[in-house]
Amino acid sequence: MTSSQDQQETGRAEVVLSIDAMGGDQGPATVVAGLALSADKNPDVRFLLHGRKAELEKLVAKTPSLKGRVDIRHADDIVSMDDKPSHVMRNGKGTSMWSTLDAVRNGEASIAVSCGNTGALMAISMVRLRKLPGVSRPAIAILWPSRSEQGFNVMLDVGADIRADARDLLQYALMGVSYARNGLSLARPRVGLLNVGTEEHKGRTELHEAHGLINATADDAEFDFVGFVEGGDIPGDVADVIVTDGFTGNVALKTGEGTASLIRDLLREAFAYSIISRIASLLAYPSLKRLSKRIDPRRVNGGVFLGLNGTVVKSHGAADATGVAAAVRLACRLAESGFTDRLKARVASAAELAQDVANSAEDGKDKT
Amino acid sequence: MTSSQDQQETGRAEVVLSIDAMGGDQGPATVVAGLALSADKNPDVRFLLHGRKAELEKLVAKTPSLKGRVDIRHADDIVSMDDKPSHVMRNGKGTSMWSTLDAVRNGEASIAVSCGNTGALMAISMVRLRKLPGVSRPAIAILWPSRSEQGFNVMLDVGADIRADARDLLQYALMGVSYARNGLSLARPRVGLLNVGTEEHKGRTELHEAHGLINATADDAEFDFVGFVEGGDIPGDVADVIVTDGFTGNVALKTGEGTASLIRDLLREAFAYSIISRIASLLAYPSLKRLSKRIDPRRVNGGVFLGLNGTVVKSHGAADATGVAAAVRLACRLAESGFTDRLKARVASAAELAQDVANSAEDGKDKT
Structure with a gap:
């Protein structure tokens, strides 16, 4: 040994x-x-x-x-x-x-x-x-109940910082990949960048720049980049890791929680409406329990500070x-x-990758 | 006559x-x-x-x-x-x-x-x-199922533009108020400004500036300003009109829709699970129908272009x-x-109000 x-x-x-x-x-x-x-x-x-x-x-x-x-x-x-x-x-x-x-x-x-x-x-x-060397903004990652096989997607940042530039979004992508590997056992996570449309011309400037950076590092960092995703894809099966700035991520998280909580209360009201619906709710109890367990926020309790x-x-x-x-x-x-050490290694190699990408983009500019 | x-x-x-x-x-x-x-x-x-x-x-x-x-x-x-x-x-x-x-x-x-x-x-x-005179960015407003007495809140902008400065957000507030009066018959709508926390020191600079502008016009424009609200308040009973930029609003809208649709599908799965749960679902049908009608996106179908x-x-x-x-x-x-004419009048008087507010802020600066 x-x-x-x-x-x-x-x-x-x-x-x-x-x-x-x-x-x-x-x-x-x-x-x-x-x-x-x-x-x-x-x-x-x-x-x-x-x-x-x-x-x-x-x-x-x-x-x-x-x-x-x-x-x-x-x-x-x-x-x-x-x-x-x-x-x-x-x-x-x-x-x-x-x-x-x-x-x-x-x-x-x-x-x-x-x-x-x-x-x-x-x-x-x-x-x-x-902060880890090479990280300018740490992020908070959460697990979101989803249609994905593993039952959850990772979303970050949900509120560590209200801003993120293209480099930060690249870091979030790499940290999110590492978290999905260690937290959800996904060997090759699919990464999506949150935007208001999936077409490449849509959205803010920093998102276009981040799109290029993340795309360029996907192969080396062993993940699949699916490009831009929309709010509806956060609980979807298009991406396992959803990358966004902390302002947007925080609003999305709270909107999702608020919507789920409204539906839960309305469901309760609906079943309390009449004697028949109350009997139905007794018979439906195991089904509703299963559903409630599936989307129970307590089961995925834990935002993780990364970076x-x-x-x-x-x-x-x-x-x-x-x-x-x-x-x-x-x-x-x-x-x-050994997540903390793995993430550290990932971020260090990512900083190099990002530098390479930035350098080759600069070289490209020089040539034109 | x-x-x-x-x-x-x-x-x-x-x-x-x-x-x-x-x-x-x-x-x-x-x-x-x-x-x-x-x-x-x-x-x-x-x-x-x-x-x-x-x-x-x-x-x-x-x-x-x-x-x-x-x-x-x-x-x-x-x-x-x-x-x-x-x-x-x-x-x-x-x-x-x-x-x-x-x-x-x-x-x-x-x-x-x-x-x-x-x-x-x-x-x-x-x-x-x-565009109406005085409006620099039109907005898309939608109705969102909520805990409010009227059953819906107004949210804008949900995607006409991906940016909004403080003045735009003020315009959205005033247009949203006019829409809530004419579309939901609310005499004195409550307006909230979407942010990542309700404390006044949180969030982006343009939000702080918009907070001041909206607050200063609330009395004259006959609405109540409840200050910053969070994603969870969009389906809540804190504000009738939720004001945000089109990027955040679009992500929130699609996140809410995606979450509701995931829950709907999981509910269906839960009820198809066993013979008992299928019987339960028959008895529960009227209750579920009532719930589904309450949050049916078709009932509130119609984004409205304002401005x-x-x-x-x-x-x-x-x-x-x-x-x-x-x-x-x-x-x-x-x-x-007569909504179009009312909105026009509202926006025209709002432009004056905003100018007054801006002028008095300038006067304030001169004095210090």
């Missing part, structure tokens, strides 16, 4: 996740309950749990499946949902969120998970983990134990596949 | 719509069937029908409810869904679409309806009808007779309320 194989095996046996126990809407009891749900399915994972020690010790003691697998790190303060990112960056040193990210920064854990305030989490992640020295999984602030468990399982999966 | 009242009454008795019979995916038979459906409910409306005369005469002759209410205008050519707008602008003179818009230009009809290619329809509308000398209702290309009828009924409603 070579030493490198050795290291790999030791690495696999010691996956450690850094978990922010505070800051979610439901409080630390829900986070610990979520950890318990995921702990059974991931027996090799250990947890660093950050927050108020006395409270957390009691919760963990009551949870047999976590016995011997949790280290608690005390932090007095909590980042609230209303705290401004700039305030937290200056004054957040004593918070559980800060402590959670520092454990990744120090190399004690490979991935961080938090249900806290997204803006603050991104701000602290930027200062504590710093930093370390990966951060952002669980929904309102997540219940099932939602927290989904985020923790996603973190386990990414940690076990 | 004064002569002005006379004119009003005569005006109401002679609502004329200009209808493009060709260019939809389903052909002229569907358009005529849609006209027939709407004709009964709008007995005072007459139709100018544009397309291949021989074909249309046969179709109309077979439709008793249209007897004596349709004038056919012959046009040889048809704008296809694949035609580029620039090509149609140069070569489209002999098309039914061109003829349809010219009838509005000449004052023979007050509103045009077409199921044809959106890009081409907007391009010809721009050259034949021209031109004349109003154009764009029906969905794939619309069936029910869809066409919805678009025609919307056109009737807008024509009967």
